[in-house]
Amino acid sequence: MLTAVAASDTLHPVDDDQLLGELEPYATQLLERHLETAREWFPHEMVPWSQGRDFAEDETFDPDASELSPGARSALLLNLLTEDNLPHYYRSISARFGCDDVWGQWSRRWTAEEGRHSIVIRDYLAVTRSIDMRELERSRMVQVSGGVVPDPPGIADGIVYVAMQELATRISHRNTGKLLPDECGQAIMSRVAADENLHHLFYRDLASAALEVDPSGTVEAIDRQVRDFAMPGVGVPDFDKHARLIADAGVYDFTLHHDQILVPMLFRHWRIDKLKNLTATAEQARDRVLHHVERIGRVVQRMQARVAAPRPAAAV
Numbered sequence: 001m002l003t004a005v006a007a008s009d010t011l012h013p014v015d016d017d018q019l020l021g022e023l024e025p026y027a028t029q030l031l032e033r034h035l036e037t038a039r040e041w042f043p044h045e046m047v048p049w050s051q052g053r054d055f056a057e058d059e060t061f062d063p064d065a066s067e068l069s070p071g072a073r074s075a076l077l078l079n080l081l082t083e084d085n086l087p088h089y090y091r092s093i094s095a096r097f098g099c100d101d102v103w104g105q106w107s108r109r110w111t112a113e114e115g116r117h118s119i120v121i122r123d124y125l126a127v128t129r130s131i132d133m134r135e136l137e138r139s140r141m142v143q144v145s146g147g148v149v150p151d152p153p154g155i156a157d158g159i160v161y162v163a164m165q166e167l168a169t170r171i172s173h174r175n176t177g178k179l180l181p182d183e184c185g186q187a188i189m190s191r192v193a194a195d196e197n198l199h200h201l202f203y204r205d206l207a208s209a210a211l212e213v214d215p216s217g218t219v220e221a222i223d224r225q226v227r228d229f230a231m232p233g234v235g236v237p238d239f240d241k242h243a244r245l246i247a248d249a250g251v252y253d254f255t256l257h258h259d260q261i262l263v264p265m266l267f268r269h270w271r272i273d274k275l276k277n278l279t280a281t282a283e284q285a286r287d288r289v290l291h292h293v294e295r296i297g298r299v300v301q302r303m304q305a306r307v308a309a310p311r312p313a314a315a316v
């Protein structure tokens with residue numbers, strides 16, 4: 001459990017340095033909890049090496065030789081390229097949070113864990129020949145050379161964004177695993193998803209602490225980040241095509257985003273509808289974001305009703 005630190009006067013603006021300083025004890029406790037909970041694992045022990053063979057230099061990828069659906073393939077490609085973009089995530093997080101004290105300890109540990117994800121997913125894909133490895137490598141070069149990562153405008157925004165993104169990544173990895181035809185692939189994706197869950201818990205609870213320290217500033221950050229949220233991977237070639245295939249395959253879509261991210265985080269964990277003593281600007285931000293989530297909920301209901309409705313004979 002977190003122990004409370006003295007909260008700032010909630011009606012006065014808290015700048016980024018103050019917020020970082022006040023959040024430091026929370027971050028220390030959350031890092032300790034993470035280190036106690038995280039389980040050591042080894043990428044090389046999860047990869048089915050016996051299925052592997054050498055690649056010819058001019059070998060072309062044959063999608064029919066793989067059992068993977070196009071949706072699963074796109075999900076793995078986007079998942080892996082996002083993990084590959086790690087140097088830029090590290091750069092962005094270090095620039096914002098600094099490299100010292102608990103912030104540096106956390107971001108270095110987080111980087112080491114994320115690096116493990118790209119190692120295991122790439123080895124699995126290469127060994128099982130599930131993906132066009134040349135396309136993957138070319139896309140990695142484009143993406144990492146481009147260096148595009150989301151850049152939230154402050155500490156509270158950064159924490160809120162990563163809390164949502166880690167949960168979105170956990171959901172996406174877990175659902176991708178369900179589409180894989182072999183137990184090794186399923187185990188890899190659920191192992192990686194378990195790590196993402198711990199990352200999510202760190203940032204989710206750090207955001208809860210930020211709501212105690214600076215409720216108004218954090219609510220404004222939640223409003224901005226919820227309304228602007230985009231999954232990482234925007235710099236990936238053919239991102240829109242892959243995102244569509246992923247949504248069609250049920251790996252990550254609007255409904256999941258509403259039901260498994262927005263509703264639990266905003267209402268169950270952060271309870272932003274119950275917060276008191278907000279500034280007038282934060283009250284407006286809260287109204288705006290609640291209205292936004294409500295609107296998404298209505299769209300999701302309409303989509304579900306359309307799917308459930310019997311189709312007229314002519315349409316069939």
Ligand SMILES: [Fe+2]
Nearest residue numbers: 083114117196
């Ligand atoms: Fe990861």
Ligand SMILES: [Fe+2]
Nearest residue numbers: 166195196199
């Ligand atoms: Fe993560």
